[in-house]
Amino acid sequence: MLSKEARGKIVAGAVLDLVGAVLIARGVPEIGLPLAAGVVLLLAGSLLVFQGVLGISKEQAQQQPPSAGPSSGWRPEPELRAPPPRRVVLTRTGKLSMALWAAMAVVVAGYAFLAPPRPASLPPLFEAEGVAVTGTVHDKNERNLAVDGQTYYVYYNFQTQDGAQVRASRSVPRRVYDDVAVGDTLEIVYFSDDPHVHFAGLLEREELPPAVRWIVAGALAALVFGFDHQRRYHRRLVSQGTAVAGTVEGVRRRGANRVFTVRFQLHAHQGSLRGSERNPQRADGDLVTVLYLPERPERAVLYSATLYRARLS
Helix, strand or coil: CCCHHHHHHHCCCCCCCCHHHHHHHHCCCCHHHHHHHHHHHHHHHHHHHHHHHHHCCCCCCHCCCCCCCHHHCCCCCHCCCCCCCEEEEEEEHHHHHHHHHHHHHHHHHHHHCCCCECCCCCCCHHHCCCCEEEEEEEEEEEECCCCCEEEEEEEEEECCCCCCCCEHHHHHHCHHHHHHCCCCCEEEEEEECCEEEEEEHHHCCCCHHHHHHHHHHHHHHHHHHHHHHHHHHHHHHHHHEEEEEEEEEEEEEEECCCEEEEEEEEEEEEEEEEEECCCCCCCCCCCEEEEECCCCCEEEEEHHHHCEEEECC
């Protein structure tokens, strides 16, 4: 059973991810504050989700028997005693992490690239000084321009209150073009001193610019790549890494967790790393298993915090 803290982080992170995606995909099309806020929320949500699923590993570590004290000596877990390369399997945390990241990637990418354009709100100046009438779509066509590529035009007309006929056209996104049919009516709001300056209702829809879509895709790809890089490193660490004893020092309570420093000896070099567990029995002097790769000793990781476990042959 997941702890309230782990569940809370996962739920809060997922909510922040969705809110961030909405701000990015449905905010003002121009690059500005809504886009920046959306990216920040997406990053914060992803961090919370990762912390939440990482907390599951720490809870799993809590369910294991307490580490033996220094006087009892240390031996690596049975599955780590086989020479590398070892067979490995994803932990429950690893499976949940991959599922959450895959779901987030599909939701955010789908929303950013498939969400329909949103209706634009009537600008305040039109609302204060504009004159509202009804117009009619009388034609539409596509043009393949050398500079802009495929462009979609809608042609419409309306009559001002003093009887003047106004004909106009508008370049619109493809999805707006497909939604509008010849004969459709438009709510037009125009300035009485210049009817050609007007708000064309149904045609005034905002679509996320391609540049912003690719920014969203790039940010999402960077997040997914970062997680996958860590996942692959954990897999290699458990499969080919060397297990050594680490001594727990400086245990202190932080909320429901115990945070501590683990010191370990790598030949002539002494290493250290920070650890955190939901284990009330964790105490100074406990021996824990640390995994490292000989070529990357500075990236040692607690075995209990990895996304993989070695399998007994």
